[in-house]
Amino acid sequence: MKCKANLVRLLLLLGVAAALLIGGCVSKLKEAKPIIPIKEYEKMLFGKMTADYVGNENCLKGCHTHDKLALDFKSSTMGDQLKQSSSGMMVVDCESCHGPASELMAAIEGLDLKKDAQAILKAHKDNLLDYQTLPGGAKSLICLKCHTANATFNIHNWNGSTHAGNDVTCSSCHPIHAGADLIAEPRAISTLCMGCHIGNAAQFSLPSRHPVKEGRMYCTDCHEPHGNANANNLREMTQRETCGRCHTEKTGPFLYEHADNTEQCSSCHSPHGSINNNMLKLPVTFLCKQCHPMHRNSSTALGALSQTYTRCTDCHSMVHGSDTPGLNTAGGTLTR
Amino acid sequence: MKKLTLLFTTFALLGPNGAKNCMADYKDMANQVSTVANFWIGGSLNDTSSSTNNSLAEDNALTEAAGRVGSNKASEYYALKSSGSGGVLLTGAPAPSRYHLEFDYYNDNDWFGDLRYSYKDYLQLRLLPRRLTHNLDNLTLFDFAPTLATTGSTDVRDRGVEDYRLRIDIDEYRLRLKTPNYPLHVYTNGEVIRKKGVRQARFLGGDGQRGTTGIAPGQVRASMAREVDQETQTMIVGTNAHLGPLEFDVSHKERKFESDLPTPTFDYRYITATTNTVFTRDLHAIPELKATSNTLKVHTSHTGRIFASATYSELEKTNESSHAEAETSFGYGEISWLPVAYLSIGAKVRHQKNEASAPATISWIDRTNTSRTEVLRPAVESQTDTAIITARYSLIPKSNLNLQYTRQVKDVEGKSAVDWGRPQKTAKDVYELGFTNWAIPRLRATMKLAHISNGHDYGNASASYEPVSIDPEHTSQGTLGLTVLLSPRLSLFANGFVSKEESTDNRLVGGHVDGRAKVLNQQGMMSLNFALNEKFSISPSYSYMSWEQERDIVWETSTGSEVVDSGFTSKQEAQILALALSAKPTKRLNINAAVDFTITEGDYNPTSPIQLGTLSFLAASAAEFSRTDTKEWNVRLDSEYDLGRGWGLGLDLRYVDWEDTSTDNPSGGIYYGGLFKVSKKLFY
Secondary structure: OHHHHHHHHHHHHHHHHHHHHHHHHOHHHHOOOOEEEOHHHHHHHHOOOOOOOOOOHHHHHHOOOOOHHHHHHHHOOOOHHHOHHHHOOOOOOHHHHHOOOHHHHHHHOOOOOOOOHHHHHHHHHHHOOOHHHOOHHHHHHHHHHHHHHOOOHHHOOOOOOHHHHOOOOHHHHOOOOOOOOOOOOHHHHHHHHHOOOHHHHHHOOOOEOOOOOOOOOOHHHOEOOOOOOOHHHEOOOOHHHHHOOOOHHHOOOOOEOOOOHHHOHHHOEOOOOEOOHHHEOOOHHHHHHOOOOOOEOOOOHHHHHHHHOOOHHHHOOOOOOEOOOOOOOOOOOOOO | OHHHHHHHHHHHHHHHHHHHHOOOOOOOOOOOOOOEEEEEEEEEEEEEEEEOOOHHHHHOOOHHHOOOOOOOHHHOOOOOOOEEEEEEEEEEOOOOEEEEEEEEEEEOOEEEEEEEEEEOOOEEEEEEEEEEEEEOOOOOOOOOOOOOOOOOEEEEOOOOOOOOEEEEEEEEEEEEEEOOOOOOEEEEEEEEEEEEEEEEEEEEEEEOOEEOOEEOOOOEEEEEEEEEEEEEEEEEEEEEEEEOOEEEEEEEEEEEEEEOOOOOEEEEEEEOOOOEEEEEEEOOOOOOEEEEEEEEEEEEOOOEEEEEEEEEEEEEEEEOOOOOEEEEEEEEEEEEEEEEOOEEEEEEEEEEEEEEEOOOEEEEEOOOOOEEEEEOOOOOOEEEEEEEEEEEEEOOOOEEEEEEEEEEEEEEOHHHHHHHOOOOEEEEEEEEEEEEEOOOOOEEEEEEEEEEEEEEEOOOOOOOOOOOEOOOOEEEEEEEEEEEEEEOOEEEEEEEEEEEEEEEEEEOOOOOOEEEEEEEEEEEEEEEEEEEEOOEEEEEEEEEEEEEEEEEEEEEOOOOOEEEEEEEEEEEEEEEEEEEEEEEEEOOEEEEEEEEEEEEEEEEEOOOHHHOOOOOOOOOOHHHHOOEEEEEEEEEEEEEEEEEOOEEEEEEEEEEEEEEOOOOOOEEEEEEEEEEEEEEEEEO
16 A cells, blocks of 8 residues: 555656646746845845946956956856856856946046055945845845746745844855855854854753764754754754654654653753763753652662662663563563 | 746846846856865874773772773764875866865774765756764663662673774765756755664663562663664655746655664563562564655745745654554645835744554563563654744844744644643743844844743543643743954854743642742853964853753652652753864964863752662762763864975864763763874866
8 A cells, every 4th residue: 555655656746747847838937936026125236226237357357357256156056057058047247246337347447456455445335235234135135036046945945934034144154255166065064053053052062962063963964054844943844853864763653652752852852962961951860750750669778779879761771662562561661 | 938037037137237248258268266186195093091980889889880891982973993094175167067076084984075066057966975983871780779688680791891882874865957947856865874883782681579568679770782783764856846936846755764683682580589580582672664755845936025935744654563653744834024124024834743553452471471462552643733923123224123922732632642641732832032133333142032831731631641741831031142343353252041941830740749840041151252463363262051950759659659859959060161272373384273171060859858868778879879070171183284386284183081970970081083184285
């Protein structure tokens, strides 16, 4: 039955792909139409109304000819790689993002690059888009204009994401002029994230932690920074599935579950770091005792020992769930 | 079609004024970015000295302390191998291709790779192989009342074992194909995660008989080494495209988990006052798991004043070993509206439904060699609905006031609630107020206040499993972050977090016992960044974290009645002192160094007289047993020297000194790591 169901799903998937392809032949459907353009932002990004576009030659020949950023950008996906002649996509040039430059050209004409450096910089600021003053949404809109049209993968939920709502923009993490490739490098991501999330940086110095500080894991192993449908931007729909990416053996389903506590791994674990072993939020004995009275107590040694002086998981070692009954006549003790 | 796409994107990017000049052809700019080839070769040295601090155990003649190896905590995530090392980084963008080939090999338990190739926007291939090491705990089972004949015993079968560690491979791939001139993608992503090694298994190696006066003699805690060889395979196949106002993504995912090793067995002991039976049974069976999910995502253009997205996903999981099954369906929708540039209003809804099924009964042979059959409780079935309303108001440009209200209702299916002692309904209200300022020169401030309240409807209770819940009724949280540029060379970062939880009617076991709880969590961090000049900067920082609580808990007396231990307290603290240095004493030399010193301490204290450690036979009081006391020095030094003509020397050093003097888990050790590199950079 399952195989048949999977086959049906696969056929459905192929059907959708075919429908999308056929739909793609209808030219009107190629356009990513905004629902009511945001005029305020559009005006901000338009630049000076009195200026005209003059082309990259003026920037590249004049001053930025030998700049690495010019070469990097030219070689990037947005530069020659996808230029119109080969792909139908636009070449993104300097003025696409910085605004029309004719008035800048007029303002710096005759100025000496070394002697008048400050005046040239001021002219750039006065005549091109001033990124320092743009609201976050407008900054991101510069990129989103193409990346919506291009059906970029992981930004399905960008506009509603926590980052977008807090003025974090595309260029906060993908510096546009850093190189030909704008992918955030995996081993640099954690440092990037902790530039803002400085509280988490301290947690990763606690004794029990995931190896983020050691550079063996990255924030994006668990979180989707572009936003998604899941709580806390987790990569999977639940905590159990997110943690289960690596700790699959603990995800079940099992015959003997730990009620629904394992659905939320954070009921017991502090994934960014903890004082306690196994990233537990509290010492294991105290943690378990919050819900469980545990074994019957008495004033004898065993009463005391079994309740306060034993790591509960030394005996209940399958605390995340088990398929095996216990040794006693009652099964679900999560002991083996 | 091609012309229309061109026209649209031209207009969208540049507007009508720019259309005539937008297609620069760069005829006289023949140079592409240089292809970079960077090679390095060298060697890595890794060593550790593990030691245990068994002072308390030894002082109290706890024999388990003898011959103990302890955990390799100092080198927890470092591969303890010395080896030749090397790496390569090749990047280039010869239109219409782009490639980035990066691979660093440190030793055969530690490597990283990021291999990317793209052809125009038609094909994108990325491979991300990664191998890391996790040195695992090696804990000793102490008998804290060895002088009493009636106490539990231990069965330690892994004495002297030094190498508890896993080698973990995380190999990811991503392949995307796109149709020319139209953004229809077909993609497949996936990964294989393989864990291999040896870990400690601690478990109940046998037990005594539950009697009216407590547990009879013979509760045996056991430990032994266990091999691990597990693999998780995940593959996603999907397609993504936009159809005018809407973009779609449909994907199918398969995940499979299996262990390549047979289930281990153990000769359990069952001891009563008159018998001592030994019987062999398996333990810690690792099941074979499969999961399948289908996801549909739809969203509108990100460039509009109104934005909406929806996601629907269904997940089916099967335990192939025991035939337990679980199904989760998940729906999400959001809409945001920007009526004016300074105001954004949004709403989100999320729905999750968990269903489960399992065989009705299970049969097994118990410790007395008797066949048993038990009726199984199916796992908890529940439904959680969440609604979120948000508003963002920009008081002045670059200053935001965020308001958010969240209502979450979890309904546990009636029978599940009764079977598992869960509240039938839990409603959570979250009120959040946030403020961010990027507008004031030299000051960036963030502030967030949140209040969370929980309410429960416990519904019908069963005599066996009465409802239990320790969710706090009220939680208040505050966060404040400041970044201040005190001078062009000096900046200050400060961050504080306080969370206070209060409960007066926690349902503890028994269902009719109402417990109180107060929890206070605090975190503060302050860092200075001082640039002495262009060649030297220094950043000292201090972090403090504490977790403090006072909570009623329940003991069960020998006759089975509950006694509330009122005001059981716990406090844990961590302090982290860090110093980072960056120096460029000459044009050719770069040095980065960092030192972290982390100290933690804490304990918990029951108030019940029978738990206070007043019993003379105990080796340690409750406070002593529960004590946390660790110190960790973590030192890193990375340096590079440019020899000229693309040649370079690199030296990375690591030093970790770990000490844990707690009673429960004493360990200590030092880790030394070094990586020496000779590198050559080539440009073509």
